[in-house]
Amino acid sequence: MTQAIPITIIHYDEIALKGDNRRRFEECLAENIRAKLKRAGLLDCKIRRLYGRITAAHGTWDALQTQTFHESLQTTFGVAFFADALLVANDLDDIEYAALSIAGRQPFQTFGIVTRRAVKNTPFNSKETNIQIGSAVQHASGAGVDLTNPELTIHIDITQDGSFVYANKIAGPGGLPTGIQSKALVLISGGIDSPVASFMMQKRGITPVYLHFHSYPFTSDASIDKVKRLVQQLDTFSGPSPLYMQPFSDIQKAILRDVPDKYRIIMYRRLMMRIAERLAQNIGAKALITGEALGQVASQTMQNMAVIENAVSMPILRPLIGFDKKDIIQKAQAIGTYDISTEPHDDCCTVFMPKKPATRATLSDIEEVEKRLLISSLVEQALNTIV
Ligand code: ATP
Ligand code: MG
Secondary structure, X not given: OOOOEEEEEEEOOOOOOOHHHHHHHHHHHHHHHHHHHHHOOOOOEEEEXXXXXXXXXXXXXXXXXXXXXXXXXXXXXXXXXXXXXXXXXXXXXXXXXXXXXXXXXXXXXXXXXXXXXXXXXXXXXXXXXXXXXXXXXXXXXOOEEOOOOOOEEEEEEXXXXXXXXXXXXXXXXXXXXXXXXXXXXXXXXXXXXXXXXXXXXXXXXXXXXXXXXXXXXXXXXXXXXXXXXXXXXXXXXXXOOOEEEEEOHHHHHHHHHHOOHHHHHHHHHHHHHHHHHHHHHHHOOOOEEOOOOOOOOOOOOHHHHHHHHOOOOOOEEOOOXXXXXXXXXXXXXXXXXXXXXXXXXXXXXXXXXXXXXXXXXXXXXXXXXXXXXXXXXXXXXXXXOOO
């Protein structure tokens, strides 16, 4: 009998992955897992790429370390599921030994065996494996076989590197590994939506960088601190990311002075977009991300969005565009940003908010009004004050 080696297998499930893309995906995912475990202080762990899966081999960990390890994988984009397995030789007796020790970890009334054989050079096939291991588990546990809805499913993956035997699959967040797409600049407010928008795009592989406009001293320190904590929470998924802060009140004062009430919000947003675009260009970000959702507030009409978008040429990604508020709230709760977002705070724009914003601004009206402002020098000044 050879040794049974404890090892965690990590699966991803982007079905369209082929050729080079697949290798890039696996390498990126493996690297992100390594980095995340390192940040969590779990140094004694070897991550390898292995035929369509990634494996993590580690020494003996206590319960807390195991929990940290699981939480790390559960928050790494690209992980579809993972399971703590035993790795044995491609030998039916060894597989049986592993299956029995996995089955011994928990009580169950019914079970099933699911064997997948990725190599064809074993002297036994999947069916024979299911039969021998099934009867051994039945004999040892007294439980019944149930192939449709068993309490315990024992998986046996027979590969070139040996057989992986495991039971409990733990779900990861899915998506694509952070860094597989370009950097993108997230316009983050202290609200509910923009953190969720960031999460959605992080999940599709972008590397986030954040920009927040604040009106300190018109707004409190607490609102700045809140945004920092939102970013910290989002960082649990993608790792540490920069947060830029732009003191926006000079621009707001200029707008307050020269722009009719009803156009103020659109004007703030157009200025925000211009500043964001310039920052993005400076730091190599390829798109802007906002938490806008169609019709959610009076200013978020299609027409207004078009006018806002017109201020810049960089793509603006709005992953929440078709979401209902309740779905956004649910998502915010699930990713741990809701409680932070709903702490009372004064937003930079609520302080300078008009009573009745225009819902159907036209580009020509706005461009006419903008002539009263020294747009390019305002943008230049704003860029110089970003920290
Ligand atoms: P959120 O919940 O993200 O604040 P919202 O529904 O309140 O969104 P608005 O306040 O109109 O909508 O803002 C629309 C988008 O503009 C935000 O989702 C965010 O991306 C961006 N934005 C608004 N205020 C700021 C700010 N102070 N700093 C950075 N981005 C901002
Ligand atoms: Mg807001």
